[in-house]
Amino acid sequence: MNAIIFSAILGVVMMFTGIFTNKKPVITLTAIIxxxxxxxxxxxxxxxxxxxxxxTKGLLHFxxxxxxxxxxxxxATLIFVLLSGTEIEKLSDKTADYYAxxxxxxxxxxxxxxxxxxxxxxxxxxxxxxxxxxLTGSDKHNLKSNEASLKYFLMGAFTTGIMLxxxxxxxxxxxxxxxxxxxxxxxxxxxxxxxxxxxxVAGLLLLFAAMCFKVSAAPFHFWTPDxxxxxxxxxxxxxATIVKAAxxxxxxxxxxxxxxxxxxxxxxxxxxxxxxxLLAGNITAVFQRSIKRMLAYSSIAQAGFxxxxxxxxxxxxxxxxxxxxxxxCLATIGFFAILMKVKxxxxxxxxxxxxxxxxxxxxxxxxxxxxxGIPLTAGFFAKYYMLASVIKxxxxxxxxxxxxxxxxxxxxxxxxxxxxxYFKEGQPETSEIxxxxxxxxxxLAAGIILVGVLPSIVLNWFYF
Numbered sequence: 001m002n003a004i005i006f007s008a009i010l011g012v013v014m015m016f017t018g019i020f021t022n023k024k025p026v027i028t029l030t031a032i033i034x035x036x037x038x039x040x041x042x043x044x045x046x047x048x049x050x051x052x053x054x055x056t057k058g059l060l061h062f063x064x065x066x067x068x069x070x071x072x073x074x075x076a077t078l079i080f081v082l083l084s085g086t087e088i089e090k091l092s093d094k095t096a097d098y099y100a101x102x103x104x105x106x107x108x109x110x111x112x113x114x115x116x117x118x119x120x121x122x123x124x125x126x127x128x129x130x131x132x133x134x135l136t137g138s139d140k141h142n143l144k145s146n147e148a149s150l151k152y153f154l155m156g157a158f159t160t161g162i163m164l165x166x167x168x169x170x171x172x173x174x175x176x177x178x179x180x181x182x183x184x185x186x187x188x189x190x191x192x193x194x195x196x197x198x199x200x201v202a203g204l205l206l207l208f209a210a211m212c213f214k215v216s217a218a219p220f221h222f223w224t225p226d227x228x229x230x231x232x233x234x235x236x237x238x239x240a241t242i243v244k245a246a247x248x249x250x251x252x253x254x255x256x257x258x259x260x261x262x263x264x265x266x267x268x269x270x271x272x273x274x275x276x277x278l279l280a281g282n283i284t285a286v287f288q289r290s291i292k293r294m295l296a297y298s299s300i301a302q303a304g305f306x307x308x309x310x311x312x313x314x315x316x317x318x319x320x321x322x323x324x325x326x327x328x329c330l331a332t333i334g335f336f337a338i339l340m341k342v343k344x345x346x347x348x349x350x351x352x353x354x355x356x357x358x359x360x361x362x363x364x365x366x367x368x369x370x371x372x373g374i375p376l377t378a379g380f381f382a383k384y385y386m387l388a389s390v391i392k393x394x395x396x397x398x399x400x401x402x403x404x405x406x407x408x409x410x411x412x413x414x415x416x417x418x419x420x421x422y423f424k425e426g427q428p429e430t431s432e433i434x435x436x437x438x439x440x441x442x443x444l445a446a447g448i449i450l451v452g453v454l455p456s457i458v459l460n461w462f463y464f
Contacts, residue, residue: 201261256310
């Protein structure tokens with residue numbers, strides 16, 4: 001409960017900060033302090049030292065995994081602001097409003113990690129999504145940003161309708177909105193008919209489609225490249241990491257207990273979505289000329305791997321989604337921070353970066369290697385745990401082989417960036433880069449390597 005209450009309060013505080021000062025560095029510093037406070041409150045709640053007790057009438061359920069996931073998301077947001085706060089300041093004079101919206105998004109993520117009913121799932125997704133529509137269109141003088149915001153809003157609103165229809169059908173079948181009520185309306189064996197009722201199946205399928213949209217899984221991924229490409233890069237970094245991870249947690253929590261109602265159809269459906277997501281993300285990313293758009297398609301491919309946690313639904317899958325959240329957030333936030341310093345987002349814009357900015361090129365390489373799942377980086381063990389969880393769950397070997405083959409495809413387009421930085425000549429234009437920014441990138445790269453060598457650091461913290 002601490003994370004929900006304090007994120008909402010601190011969001012309001014950030015709104016008023018813009019009234020008392022117009023100095024952008026002061027506003028950013030205030031946001032950093034607020035994130036540290038929010039992280040501390042969540043950690044105190046996790047260890048039972050200080051927690052605000054409110055009777056939620058069973059609508060929310062707080063457990064260790066949810067609070068640990070909150071810690072990861074808030075920590076990733078703190079890293080995001082430390083590295084990219086100056087880019088938020090450059091957008092406009094509404095810096096305080098942008099930070100307020102980010103805190104409201106964190107309030108939505110905190111609800112998604114603790115919801116215990118369909119209504120709170122809906123509220124969490126809407127509290128998370130509405131600020132994102134605004135942040136996507138925050139660059140008002142850029143037509144692509146306006147277009148991306150409108151497209152995101154219209155498709156998001158349509159998907160919300162699909163989600164509400166699914167919730168309505170489940171309510172009609174079960175008479176309740178709780179997660180534990182979803183399976184109560186299933187036909188008993190004595191009826192002579194096995195499995196769930198039609199309303200339950202239809203409701204779950206509509207919810208599945210809506211959640212696939214939220215995490216940009218195929219075939220509901222078409223909005224992702226245009227929205228990620230059109231949004232300001234600093235907010236694309238935020239959407240592709242913290243927001244996507246929160247969506248996956250809600251997705252897994254919703255279906256881990258209710259997927260059995262769909263019977264054998266569930267594994268067939270999810271297998272199709274996983275393969276389609278890996279195919280659409282990786283193959284399309286190969287042909288992109290813009291690195292930012294390539295990262296948008298690669299985020300779709302990463303979603304395909306993260307879906308394995310839902311497929312396996314076991315302890316390895318739980319550990320894997322934790323590792324994947326850490327690895328993916330660190331690598332993506334780090335690379336986007338570097339991308340925003342380079343004025344040309346094409347592959348040619350990175351030509352010769354290693355000779356002009358060796359620190360940026362080195363950290364970018366570490367981030368790309370992690371995204372590709374190369375050993376000694378955090379991304380390797382993240383992908384390993386995902387694939388191992390499928391094998392442990394008794395899943396078919398062919399889907400693991402397909403995932404490995406597509407991971408090999410991803411190496412190609414990630415290494416195209418490394419090739420441009422180290423093996424091509426050029427003089428890439430970059431904005432001002434401070435020594436503090438370089439130091440922050442090096443610490444981030446060290447963290448990626450440390451988690452890649454000792455993944456138990458993250459897992460032991462969870463089991464502490």
